[in-house]
Amino acid sequence: MDSEDRSQFDRTQLENSVPITVANGDGIGPEIMKATLRIIKAAGARLKIEEIQVGEEVYKRGISSGIEPSAWESLRRTRVFLKAPITTPEGGGYKSLNVTVRKTLGLYANVRPCQSYDPFIKTKHPGMDVVIVRENEEDLYGGIEHRQTEDVFQCLKLITRPGTERLIRYGFEYARRYRRHKVTCFTKDNIMKMTDGLFHKVFDEVAKEYPDIQSEHWIVDIGAAKLADRPEDFDVIVLPNLYGDILSDVAAQIAGSVGIAGSSNIGDSVAMFEAIHGSAPRRAGQNMANPSGLLLAAVQMLVHIGQGDVASRVHNAWLKTIEDGIHTYDIYNKDISMEKVGTSEFADAVIERIGMKPTVLKAVDYPSKLEPIKITLKIKNKAKKELVGIDVFIDWEGDPNELGRRLEKISGDDLKLVMITNRGTKVYPDGIPETFCVDHWRCRFQSRVNGNRVQYEDLISLQSRLVDSGLPAVKTEGLYTFDGKPGYSLGQGQ
Ligand code: NAD
Numbered sequence: 143m144d145s146e147d148r149s150q151f152d153r154t155q156l157e158n159s160v161p162i163t164v165a166n167g168d169g170i171g172p173e174i175m176k177a178t179l180r181i182i183k184a185a186g187a188r189l190k191i192e193e194i195q196v197g198e199e200v201y202k203r204g205i206s207s208g209i210e211p212s213a214w215e216s217l218r219r220t221r222v223f224l225k226a227p228i229t230t231p232e233g234g235g236y237k238s239l240n241v242t243v244r245k246t247l248g249l250y251a252n253v254r255p256c257q258s259y260d261p262f263i264k265t266k267h268p269g270m271d272v273v274i275v276r277e278n279e280e281d282l283y284g285g286i287e288h289r290q291t292e293d294v295f296q297c298l299k300l301i302t303r304p305g306t307e308r309l310i311r312y313g314f315e316y317a318r319r320y321r322r323h324k325v326t327c328f329t330k331d332n333i334m335k336m337t338d339g340l341f342h343k344v345f346d347e348v349a350k351e352y353p354d355i356q357s358e359h360w361i362v363d364i365g366a367a368k369l370a371d372r373p374e375d376f377d378v379i380v381l382p383n384l385y386g387d388i389l390s391d392v393a394a395q396i397a398g399s400v401g402i403a404g405s406s407n408i409g410d411s412v413a414m415f416e417a418i419h420g421s422a423p424r425r426a427g428q429n430m431a432n433p434s435g436l437l438l439a440a441v442q443m444l445v446h447i448g449q450g451d452v453a454s455r456v457h458n459a460w461l462k463t464i465e466d467g468i469h470t471y472d473i474y475n476k477d478i479s480m481e482k483v484g485t486s487e488f489a490d491a492v493i494e495r496i497g498m499k500p501t502v503l504k505a506v507d508y509p510s511k512l513e514p515i516k517i518t519l520k521i522k523n524k525a526k527k528e529l530v531g532i533d534v535f536i537d538w539e540g541d542p543n544e545l546g547r548r549l550e551k552i553s554g555d556d557l558k559l560v561m562i563t564n565r566g567t568k569v570y571p572d573g574i575p576e577t578f579c580v581d582h583w584r585c586r587f588q589s590r591v592n593g594n595r596v597q598y599e600d601l602i603s604l605q606s607r608l609v610d611s612g613l614p615a616v617k618t619e620g621l622y623t624f625d626g627k628p629g630y631s632l633g634q635g636q
Contacts, residue, residue: 158188163191163216164193165224166193170426171227172226175226178433180489182437185452186451187449196208196213196225201230218412224436227419227422228421249407252405254404255438256403259464270374275309276381276382276386277383278383279305280302303521306341310327313378315515317378322377326358326378326379327359327379328359328360329382330363366385366392390403390405401432403438405417410516415443434470437456444456445508449510458495462499465502470483470488526626527624527629528595531589533630535583543570545562546571552611554600556597556600559585560587560588561586562583564584584633
């Protein structure tokens with residue numbers, strides 16, 4: 143190519159380039175990002191990179207979110223974010239940047255493929271190929287926590303119908319697109335009948351619309367045990383945020399290493415791509431870290447932005463490198479590997495293999511243009527909601543029967559004290575002395591006429607009688623029915 147052709151080529155490349163936002167992160171972040179960008183550029187990725195700073199540096203400047211306003215502008219402009227891991231400083235006051243970015247940009251589905259590369263990376267599970275689709279915004283990650291008494295701290299677990307529906311629809315659409323045959327749901331709805339129960343119910347409702355895909359549900363504890371023992375029985379797994387956070391690390395580790403799994407965080411209009419591991423500060427600056435997790439996340443990004451041809455070139459070159467036994471320390475095994483290399487030498491080895499395909503491992507072939515999966519919510523429920531009582535939480539130390547007697551006296555003409563629980567277990571009436579109690583009592587008041595509506599005014603006057611009697615509420619929860627069905631759980635033992 144002469145210089146005129148070259149500059150014409152460069153101009154065309156630039157015009158076809160897709161703007162993306164990149165953050166180099168902390169710890170091993172800058173090294174693995176450098177290696178990743180070097181590889182994908184060598185494979186022909188057409189990118190216009192906007193760099194932003196997030197993480198430790200920003201936290202240390204006193205910005206507790208770890209991200210500056212100008213960075214949001216870039217993310218909202220490019221709508222594609224390739225992010226290296228960041229360090230969340232220890233101690234209180236700092237919010238996790240990852241959670242902030244996911245929630246602020248509505249990145250509701252966290253997709254984590256966990257695959258083994260037997261016989262080239264040591265694994266207990268040859269043939270493992272599981273995709274974990276984790277709900278990414280709700281559950282216990284709302285960060286809504288309170289201390290209410292000397293003894294008691296609480297965290298609010300929120301599961302919503304639309305949040306669950308779009309995650310589960312995404313799981314099924316993903317399965318259909320990538321020709322996967324089964325979607326499994328994990329919950330703990332034998333215990334959390336309302337929150338996890340909703341997740342399971344929505345799963346069953348959505349599954350009916352995908353008769354071509356098998357569906358099944360497991361209680362998360364036995365499901366997790368099965369996943370660790372026989373991952374080959376699973377294909378796509380959809381699950382609430384906390385279980386997904388834990389189980390995707392377990393799945394990546396038993397596949398071979400947390401260092402080789404990438405993830406995408408998908409929203410309606412923005413997507414973020416990152417390794418699943420953290421910033422591994424102890425390995426930072428030593429040219430040791432495995433860049434594969436971030437590189438495979440970048441492969442997912444290239445597919446997302448319609449550069450499937452480049453994604454295939456990168457992924458196949460990576461598979462060939464792994465197959466040739468060129469391994470970083472975390473996956474190096476003297477019986478399997480040919481050479482132990484550092485981060486930048488690993489990147490060189492992948493670049494040398496661009497254009498090659500693996501011979502034993504299965505080569506990939508991504509479509510060159512792929513429309514992003516778009517989700518439309520369909521489940522519409524409008525139930526009749528009626529107020530039928532109140533749970534009042536009281537900070538008090540003493541005997542439940544005494545508390546019960548005092549509350550009976552002030553419950554009034556319209557309301558009656560139905561029960562008192564401590565840590566969810568019924569202790570009044572008819573409690574037993576063996577039940578261990580702390581200083582946080584949930585006292586349930588309902589209408590004296592069973593199932594009848596109560597008036598807000600009655601609840602307000604109850605609260606003022608509680609204050610007068612020296613038993614003020616530290617928190618209250620309204621009790622509602624929806625189309626006549628209780629929207630609250632019973633006490634344990636009620
Ligand atoms: P970590 O994943 O950073 O590291 C745990 C261990 O895994 C490391 O000591 C190392 O032995 C190994 N490891 C991880 N990535 C590797 C790689 N690419 N190559 C080779 N070995 C690798 O977990 P941690 O030590 O619990 O967390 C460190 C920091 O990372 C914390 O501040 C945490 O908040 C943060 N973190 C960030 C993200 C993110 O940005 N998405 C995710 C998890 C943790």
